[in-house]
Structures are given as C-alpha cells and as structure tokens.
Amino acid sequence: MSRPIKIPCRLHNLVFNQPINRWDEALPLGNGLTGCLVWGNGAPLCLSLDRGDLWDTRLVPEVQDEGFTYRNLIELVRNGDQQQITRRFSDFFSEYPNPTKLPAGRIEFHGPAAETMSCEMHLREAMAEVTWEADGKSHRLETFLHAENGLGYIRISSGGGRDQLLFKLMAPVYTNSSDLSPDSLALLDYPGAEYGSEDGLSWFLQRTSHELEYAIVVAECKTSERTTEWVYLVAANHDGDDWFERAKSKVRAAVQTGFDAAFPSHFSWWKRYWQKSEIMLPDFEMEQQWYLTNYLFGSCSRKGAPPMPLQGVWTADEGKLPPWKGDYHHDLNTELSYWHYLKANHLEEGESFLDFLWKLRPAAREFAQSYYETDGINLPSVMTIDGKPLGGWPMYSLSPTNQIWQCHAFDQYWLYTGDREFLETKTYVYFKETALCILDLLVRGDDGKLKLPISSSPEIHDDSLDSWLTPNSNYDLALLRYLFARLTQMSELLGMTEDFECWSAASEVLPELAVDESGFMLSPDERLLESHRHFSHAMAIYPLQTVDYHRSEAEKKIIDDTIARLEVLGKGMWVGYSFAWMAALYTRQGNGEAARYHLQQFWEHLCSPNGFHLNGDFRRTGLTQFHYRPFTLEGNMAAADALQEMLLQTNGGIIRPFAAVPNDWLEKGVEFQRFRGEMGILISAKAVGGRLDYVHLQAERGGVFLLENRFDTDKLTVERDGAVTVLECRIGGVCPMLLEAGDQCTVRGAS
Numbered sequence: 001m002s003r004p005i006k007i008p009c010r011l012h013n014l015v016f017n018q019p020i021n022r023w024d025e026a027l028p029l030g031n032g033l034t035g036c037l038v039w040g041n042g043a044p045l046c047l048s049l050d051r052g053d054l055w056d057t058r059l060v061p062e063v064q065d066e067g068f069t070y071r072n073l074i075e076l077v078r079n080g081d082q083q084q085i086t087r088r089f090s091d092f093f094s095e096y097p098n099p100t101k102l103p104a105g106r107i108e109f110h111g112p113a114a115e116t117m118s119c120e121m122h123l124r125e126a127m128a129e130v131t132w133e134a135d136g137k138s139h140r141l142e143t144f145l146h147a148e149n150g151l152g153y154i155r156i157s158s159g160g161g162r163d164q165l166l167f168k169l170m171a172p173v174y175t176n177s178s179d180l181s182p183d184s185l186a187l188l189d190y191p192g193a194e195y196g197s198e199d200g201l202s203w204f205l206q207r208t209s210h211e212l213e214y215a216i217v218v219a220e221c222k223t224s225e226r227t228t229e230w231v232y233l234v235a236a237n238h239d240g241d242d243w244f245e246r247a248k249s250k251v252r253a254a255v256q257t258g259f260d261a262a263f264p265s266h267f268s269w270w271k272r273y274w275q276k277s278e279i280m281l282p283d284f285e286m287e288q289q290w291y292l293t294n295y296l297f298g299s300c301s302r303k304g305a306p307p308m309p310l311q312g313v314w315t316a317d318e319g320k321l322p323p324w325k326g327d328y329h330h331d332l333n334t335e336l337s338y339w340h341y342l343k344a345n346h347l348e349e350g351e352s353f354l355d356f357l358w359k360l361r362p363a364a365r366e367f368a369q370s371y372y373e374t375d376g377i378n379l380p381s382v383m384t385i386d387g388k389p390l391g392g393w394p395m396y397s398l399s400p401t402n403q404i405w406q407c408h409a410f411d412q413y414w415l416y417t418g419d420r421e422f423l424e425t426k427t428y429v430y431f432k433e434t435a436l437c438i439l440d441l442l443v444r445g446d447d448g449k450l451k452l453p454i455s456s457s458p459e460i461h462d463d464s465l466d467s468w469l470t471p472n473s474n475y476d477l478a479l480l481r482y483l484f485a486r487l488t489q490m491s492e493l494l495g496m497t498e499d500f501e502c503w504s505a506a507s508e509v510l511p512e513l514a515v516d517e518s519g520f521m522l523s524p525d526e527r528l529l530e531s532h533r534h535f536s537h538a539m540a541i542y543p544l545q546t547v548d549y550h551r552s553e554a555e556k557k558i559i560d561d562t563i564a565r566l567e568v569l570g571k572g573m574w575v576g577y578s579f580a581w582m583a584a585l586y587t588r589q590g591n592g593e594a595a596r597y598h599l600q601q602f603w604e605h606l607c608s609p610n611g612f613h614l615n616g617d618f619r620r621t622g623l624t625q626f627h628y629r630p631f632t633l634e635g636n637m638a639a640a641d642a643l644q645e646m647l648l649q650t651n652g653g654i655i656r657p658f659a660a661v662p663n664d665w666l667e668k669g670v671e672f673q674r675f676r677g678e679m680g681i682l683i684s685a686k687a688v689g690g691r692l693d694y695v696h697l698q699a700e701r702g703g704v705f706l707l708e709n710r711f712d713t714d715k716l717t718v719e720r721d722g723a724v725t726v727l728e729c730r731i732g733g734v735c736p737m738l739l740e741a742g743d744q745c746t747v748r749g750a751s
Contacts, residue, residue, distance in 0.1 A: 006673075007124055007274035008291045011284070014121035014610055019114055019132075023048050023317040024631045025608045027121040027128040029145040029152075032302025032352070034104075034234050035313025036145055036152060038128045043113040044168070045130065045141065047154070048317035049104040049216060051234040052306040055385045056098045056188060058210050062088065063389045070372045070441070073394055074453045077468050089394040090463060093325075097187035099384045101326025103315040104234045105193075105204065105216050106170040109156065111139070121610070123295045126270045127263075137164055145299075146262060147269035151251065154230040155223075155259045167230070169195065169216060171204045173319055183321045200255070201248055213237045217247045219255035231255040273298050276345040277675055279647065282668035283596070286643060289603050292611045293640040296633065297341060298349055306385060307353040308337045310632045314612075323630035330381040331396040331458040332534065335405050336577060336634035339543065340641035342416040343648065345676045354413060357406055358426060361433070363387030364403075368437045371398070376436030378403045393463040395456035400441055402458075404479040407431050408543065411486055418679035418701045428490050432499070435487055438480070439506065445471075449511045452476055457522055457536040469523035474513050475536040481510050482544045513540060519562030528565060531573035533626075535581050538562050542584045545651045549588045559588055574624045575615045576606035580638035587645040587660040595646050596662050602639050611636065648685070650677035654734060656708045657685040657695055666690050674698075681705050681739075695747045699739035706734045711749030720745040 019041035020026055026037035026048065035050040062068060067088055076085045114132035121128050127144040138159040145152045158164045171193030176186040193204040203217040214236035222228050231254040235247035254262065277294075281287040300312030309328050316322040328334055334353065341350035357379075364377035364387060371389070372378055380389035382397035391397060410427040413419075442450040455471035472480065487503035514521040520537045521527045528537060540547045541562060547555045563585055571578070579602035586594040605623045608614050613635035616626035647670070649656040655677055661670060669688040677683050680700035686693040692711050699705070709716065709729045716727045716735060720743065729735040737745065 006278050006280065007271065008295070009124065010122075012123050012288050012291045014119075014123075014292070016119040016609065017117075018119075019117045020119055020610075022608075024612055024614065024629065025610050027119055027130075028296065028299060028314055028610060028612075029126065029128055029143065030296075030299030030313045031145045031147050031150065032300065032305035032349075033313065034145055034150060034152065035300065035315075036128075036143070037314055037317065038119070038130060038141075038143060040108075041114050041117065042109075042111050042132050042134050042139070044108040044110040045132075045165075046317075047107040047143065047152075048314075049106065049152075049232075049234055050313050050315040051104050051214070051236065052300075052309075052313050053238055053385060054102040054104060054212065054214055054234075054236065054315075056100050056102055056208065056210060056212065057384045057386055057388065058098045059388055060092045060096045060098070060391070062092045063391060068371065068389075070398070070400070073398065077454045077465075080465055082465050085394060086463065089398060090391055093382075093391040093397075094182065097183075097185075097321060099325065099327075099388065099390055100188075101309055101311070101315055101322050101385075102212075103172050103185075103317055103322070104214065105172055105206070106317065107154070107216070107218065107230075107232060108168040108170055109141070110166040110168060111164055123291055124270065124274065125263075125267055126295070126299070139165065142259070144263065144266055146266045148265060149254075149262070150233065151254050151262070152232040153254075153259050153262055154232070155227065156229075157227045159226065167202070167218075167220065169202055169204050169218060171195075171206055171216075174206070174208075181320070185319055185321060187321075199252075201252060203248070205244065211237070213244075215244055215247060217244075217251050219251040221255045221258075223258070229255060229259050270298070273346070273349075277343075278673045279643075280669070280671040282665050282670060285603070286596070286599060289599075289611065290640055290643055293340070293636045294344060294346070296611065296636055297344075297346065297640075300633070301337075301341075301349045301352045303348045303351050303355070305352060307334070307356045308633055309334075309385070310634075312633050314631070316631065323632065324382075325390065327390055328383050328385070330379065330383070330402045330406060331399060332536075332577065333632060333634045335409065335543075336580075336638040336641075338409055338637070340637050340644060342412055343644045343650075343675050343677075344640070345674055345682065347413075347417070347676075350413075353409060354426070357409070358430070360387040361430075365433075372400060372437055372441060374437045374440035376438070376440070377430075377433040378437045379406070393459075393467075395460075395463075395467045396458040399456060399458070399476075400438060400452070401476045401479040403434050403437070404483045407434050407483060407486075415678045416676050416680075418703070423490065424494055428487075428494060431483065431487050431490065435483060435503070435506075438483065442480075442506075444509075447511075448509060450480075450506065450509050451511070452480075455523065457534075459534045460522060460532060460536065470525050471523075472511060473523045473537070474520050475522075475539055477511060477513055478539040478544055478546065481507070481513070481540075482546055484510065485546070515558055517561065518565040519558050519560075528569065531569045531571060533573055533575045533578045535566070535578070535585070538566075538585060541588055542581070545588075548652065549590070559585075563589065571623060572625050575626050575635075576602055576613045577615075577635035577638055579606065580635050580642055583639065583642035584645055587642060587649070590660045592646055592661040592663075592665070595642060595660055599639055599642060602635065606635065613639075644672075644675065647672045648675050648677070648683060650681075650683075653678050654706045654708055655681070655683060655695070655697075657683070657692065657710055658687050659710075661687075663690070677705075679703050679705070692749065696744065697737060697739065697747070698744045699741055702740045702743075703738075705737045705739060707737055707747060709733050709735055713749040715750035717748050717750050718745050719748075726750055 026039035174190035
C-alpha cells in the first residue's frame with residue numbers, strides 16, 4: 001500500500017527557550033557507541049561525552065572468594081544469617097567503586113552567560129542546535145554524532161568572531177583526596193589525564209589502574225572569520241594497535257572534509273531508520289514521546305556496539321559514579337530496554353542485545369560452573385560489560401531465573417521474524433543451555449513437584465530475610481514454566497524427539513502458579529500486601545503472556561483480579577517503569593483509557609524535559625513517594641512498548657489492530673504503519689470515525705496469518721494485486737490470510 005512516509009517533523013523536536021542547566025535534561029546525541037549531551041548557559045556550553053565500552057572491570061575480592069557460591073547462599077538463607085548474606089554477597093557493591101561504567105569527558109565552550117538561549121534537538125536529522133545572545137553578540141552551535149563513521153561534528157558561528165568563545169577539553173576527575181563522597185569518581189584513583197596539542201589538534205589521554213586507556217581527540221578548523229568547526233572522537237585501546245595515532249589522523253582528515261560534506265551520509269542513515277515504522281495519534285504528546293523514544297533507542301543501540309546498560313551512551317556527568325554504576329541489570333532493566341524494538345521494526349538496532357548475550361556464552365558457562373556449580377549457562381543478574389558479577393542484593397543480583405528472562409529476548413526475535421535458522425542455531429541453543437543449568441538446581445518437593453532450593457521475587461521485601469519466599473515464587477515459577485513449555489514446543493517443531501521428551505517431562509512436574517482472590521500471589525503462601533514497584537509476580541500476564549485474556553474465563557479473572565489488586569494497593573511505592581509496565585498490563589484487558597492514563601503519568605511526571613526516565617517523582621507532585629532522579633532508560637522503552645500494544649497485539653499469532661485504544665482515538669483518527677507482527681508480517685492499519693478503516697498486510701515470509709475481524713461487518717474485502725475478493729467472517733472471529741513471501745493485501749469492511 002503506497003503512501004507518503006511521515007518521518008518526524010519539526011513539531012516532534014525537543015525545544016527549550018532557555019538554558020539547560022543539568023546534564024540529565026540535555027539534548028542527547030548518540031550513534032550506538034558514542035554519546036553526547038549538549039547543555040549549559042554559555043558559561044560554559046558543555047558537550048558531555050561517553051562511549052559505551054569504557055568500563056573499569058576490575059573484580060572485587062569477594063566475588064573471587066571460594067565462598068561466593070549458590071550452595072553457600074542457600075545454606076546462609078536456610079540458617080537465617082542475614083549478616084553473612086549481606087557481607088558475602090551484597091555489601092561490597094557499595095564498598096568499592098569498581099567495577100563500574102566510566103564517563104569519557106567533556107568539550108566546553110566558555111564565554112559570557114547567555115542572556116537569551118534557544119536549544120533544539122532535531123529528531124529527524126539527529127542534530128542539536130543551540131542559539132544564544134551574550135554581551136550583544138549572537139552565537140549558534142550545531143552538532144551531530146555521525147551515524148556511521150563514529151565522529152562528532154561541531155560548528156559554531158559567532159557574531160563576535162571565533163575568539164568570543166574559549167574551547168576547552170575536560171577529563172573526568174578520577175583522583176582528588178578532598179572528595180570523600182561514597183560515589184565519587186575520585187575513589188577510582190586513576191592518574192591525572194595527560195593533555196596535549198599539535199597542529200590544530202587537542203586531546204587528553206586518560207590512563208587507568210587497569211588495562212583500559214582512552215582519549216578524546218579534537219581537530220579544529222576555522223572556515224570563515226566567524227565560523228569554526230571541530231571534529232572529535234572518543235578513542236580507546238579497544239580500537240587496536242596505534243589506536244591513539246589513528247584517532248588523530250582520523251579527526252584531522254575529517255575536519256578538512258568538513259561539517260556539510262559529512263552530514264548527508266549521517267542523515268541518510270537516520271532517514272532509513274525513520275522509514276521503518278510510524279504512528280499518527282490524536283494525542284500529539286504521546287505521538288511525540290513515541291518518536292522521541294525511538295530516537296533515543298536508535299541513538300544508544302546499534303548493531304556492532306554494546307547494548308544499552310542502565311544509562312545507554314549517556315553516563316552521568318556530575319563527578320560521580322553513574323547510578324548503580326551504569327551496569328547491566330537483568331532483573332528488569334536490560335529486558336525492558338529491548339521490549340519495543342521488534343514491533344517498531346528496528347531489527348538491526350535491537351540485535352545488539354542478542355549479539356551481546358550470545359557472545360557472552362563462555363562467560364555465562366564459566367559463571368554457571370563457578371557460582372552455581374552446574375553445566376549450562378547463566379549470567380550474573382548484575383554484571384559488567386564482560387559478564388562478571390558486581391554483587392548487590394543477592395535475591396535479584398544472583399537469581400538463576402533472570403537468565404530465563406534473557407531467553408525471552410531470543411524467543412521474541414524468532415517469533416517476530418519467523419527466521420527458522422535463527423530458531424535452530426540461536427534461540428533453541430540459548431534456551432537449552434540455560435535449561436541445563438536450571439535443571440541441575442531444581443529439587444523434588446514432598447509433593448513430587450520441582451522447586452528451587454531458595455526462591456525470591458525481584459526487590460520484594462528488599463534486602464531482608466523476608467525476601468526469601470516459599471519456593472516457588474510466582475516470578476520464578478512463571479519463568480520456569482515458560483522455559484520448559486517453550487523448549488517443548490521448539491523441540492517438537494525442530495523434530496528433536498529425545499529433547500522433546502526431556503522438556504515435556506520437566507513441564508509436567510512443575511507446580512501451578514499460586515492464585516487466590518487477589519489474582520497472582522507472590523508465592524504459595526503470600527500475597528502482595530503493599531504497593532511495590534516491581535510487578536514480578538505478574539510475569540505470566542506480561543511480558544511472558546502465558547496467561548491469555550481471550551483464552552478462558554478463568555484466565556480472564558486472574559488478570560482482572562491481579563490488576564485490581566495493584567489498583568487497591570496504589571502507586572505510593574512505584575517508580576517510573578512501574579507506570580509503563582502497568583500500562584502494558586491494562587492492554588491485556590483491552591483497557592485503552594487506563595493504559596493511556598498511566599503512560600501520560602509516566603511521561604509527564606517521571607521523565608526529564610528531554611524525555612530521560614528519571615525513576616522518581618522528582619518534582620514532588622505527590623504521584624509516588626520516590627523523589628530521587630537517577631536516570632535509566634528501561635522505562636522509556638517499556639512505555640513505547642505499551643503504546644504499541646495499545647495499537648496492535650499479535651500474541652498467539654492473532655493480529656488484533658487497535659485492541660486497547662481509547663474510544664476518542666477511534667473517533668478522531670489513529671494510524672500506525674509497518675509495525676512488525678509474528679512470523680515476519682508487517683502490518684499497517686487506520687481507524688477513523690469510530691470504526692476500523694483498513695488493515696494492510698505485507699509478508700516477508702510465506703504463511704497463514706490470522707486476522708481478527710475488528711471491522712463492524714462480517715463481510716470483508718481483500719484487495720491484492722488489483723483484484724478484490726469478498727470474505728465472510730463474523731465480527732470478532734479470526735480470518736486466515738494465506739500470503740506468499742513478498743505478497744501484500746489490504747483488508748476493509750465491505751460496505
């Protein structure tokens with residue numbers, strides 16, 4: 001179906017008509033590996049730089065101690081020895097500054113403070129622009145991080161001439177005995193940066209107390225009396241031999257080529273990115289947030305670069321360690337960060353996470369052997385970029401079932417692409433290797449059912465003995481049931497008879513999920529009694545979707561009761577991602593009004609003006625009792641996912657357009673284009689005037705695709721290659737559509 005592409009327009013841009021005074025409200029730029037935050041009032045104007053693989057990966061002695069094992073944790077939990085649990089598995093996370101993600105440094109331009117300033121983030125072009133007036137002189141900065149060549153480009157036009165602004169390079173302060181704060185970068189005690197310059201180049205070289213070395217190298221070129229350009233690169237010894245000299249050569253050559261010559265190829269990458277999918281909503285603020293979130297995703301997740309840790313490519317710039325050391329948290333954060341990309345049709349960018357997990361299989365195998373003393377694979381749930389443990393509350397930082405949540409990412413990729421080779425060589429392998437570890441941990445209870453020796457639900461009861469729930473918690477059990485059910489289905493599909501018998505046998509001896517009148521419980525003998533941020537007990541509803549609202553009255557009741565319980569307990573202990581997750585739960589009911597409300601609360605109260613998810617109600621509006629502002633990205637991506645689930649649901653292979661949208665959207669007009677459904681189908685749809693207008697299907701792979709009839713008639717027209725056929729399908733029924741690879745068709749209600 002041919003139609004114009006609506007890529008983000010000027011209305012979607014971030015615009016601030018005043019100086020930006022904080023790094024976490026800055027204009028964000030990124031190319032997957034390097035990040036830049038533009039902020040300040042001209043005295044100075046700052047470009048805070050980051051690179052995704054800058055890490056201090058030195059392990060602390062406690063994680064290398066022979067007592068750092070799951071077997072020892074089980075014994076301490078059963079003995080009720082909280083003091084030893086925290087000493088051996090948790091305390092050192094805050095006692096040592098390392099391991100940690102590291103910031104790169106800053107570029108600063110110093111001049112008089114701005115009297116007026118306008119800051120604009122152009123989403124379509126992925127370019128930041130700042131204009132300001134100071135002491136009667138006007139200045140304009142334009143900057144972008146090239147989408148492909150890794151370089152940053154800056155151009156400043158100054159009404160007072162180039163000498164009005166002083167350029168400075170600033171390294172992080174990694175050593176300062178006067179700073180005794182517990183999260184100071186100075187605790188790392190690295191040597192001071194080495195600054196240098198030659199022939200239009202400036203740099204600093206930062207050595208560390210371990211193998212890492214990195215540098216920011218900048219080349220400068222005056223292009224006219226009032227205009228100067230700079231090209232910069234964050235380089236590191238990860239880049240290979242002669243990395244520092246090659247960085248100098250690269251920026252020197254690029255600055256001669258210039259800003260305008262580099263921009264077209266940068267813009268072409270983003271143009272292709274924006275053409276993958278689009279939405280049009282009557283709630284413009286929500287439409288704007290979806291485009292902004294996809295911009296953030298494209299900026300900090302790219303094929304060939306590390307996936308998003310907590311802050312993506314925008315590590316905190318305030319002289320301190322990043323929140324939670326900027327690590328990889330697998331009890332929610334990494335998984336939510338990669339919820340939305342498949343439906344948004346940004347496959348390559350999302351593959352960063354899968355490639356990362358696959359590459360870390362040796363580290364996961366080593367950890368399974370050393371910590372769990374099992375075969376198979378299992379990664380620490382709070383880990384470094386190279387898959388090593390940081391410690392932290394052990395009930396989630398060392399949970400064996402979080403590994404299954406990572407399996408879910410492989411499963412979703414297979415389901416949304418229909419790539420049989422990926423299923424056989426990646427998804428099934430990752431699932432099977434995970435199951436080999438998990439099976440070694442499970443024990444038979446008195447009832448003959450399989451149970452974990454100790455069980456928990458992420459962050460429930462914090463770091464206390466109460467956090468060890470009666471096995472199995474619903475969180476653990478939902479993941480266990482999902483793991484073996486999917487392995488059973490995959491092995492049957494792949495014709496692996498022996499494996500099928502193993503996995504189906506394990507599935508048959510897992511308990512049922514614990515349910516009472518409050519819906520899903522925390523564990524067999526405990527229900528959720530207070531407001532809590534992590535809906536881990538509801539995993540089976542979303543994201544696993546092993547309980548289906550449409551399948552039976554019993555499952556519908558469980559979902560309704562679970563959501564009602566969360567409503568009764570309230571939002572006092574929620575953080576930002578809770579609102580996004582709750583919106584997703586409401587989409588299971590088809591409750592578009594409630595989903596919209598929770599997304600609006602998230603974006604209005606729990607995000608910075610630049611869109612960054614800050615976790616807490618930092619403006620103290622009374623929404624929750626958390627008033628802090630640590631920046632992490634998972635809430636942003638989970639919110640985009642919930643919005644997409646309002647517009648289109650495809651779980652179970654049934655395509656349901658506009659399954660959970662507010663009625664006024666249907667009246668005023670709502671549309672999405674090229675969303676990805678299961679088994680490689682691209683779906684577009686529009687509703688207006690209170691009714692579904694059309695659904696367009698484009699098959700990447702041949703198959704039978706099941707479309708729920710959400711039109712207001714039981715007669716449908718199907719247009720394909722200019723020919724129109726009429727089908728009969730009751731309203732609410734499922735209409736099978738047979739398409740070959742490359743086929744397209746448009747379905748409408750017959751008049």
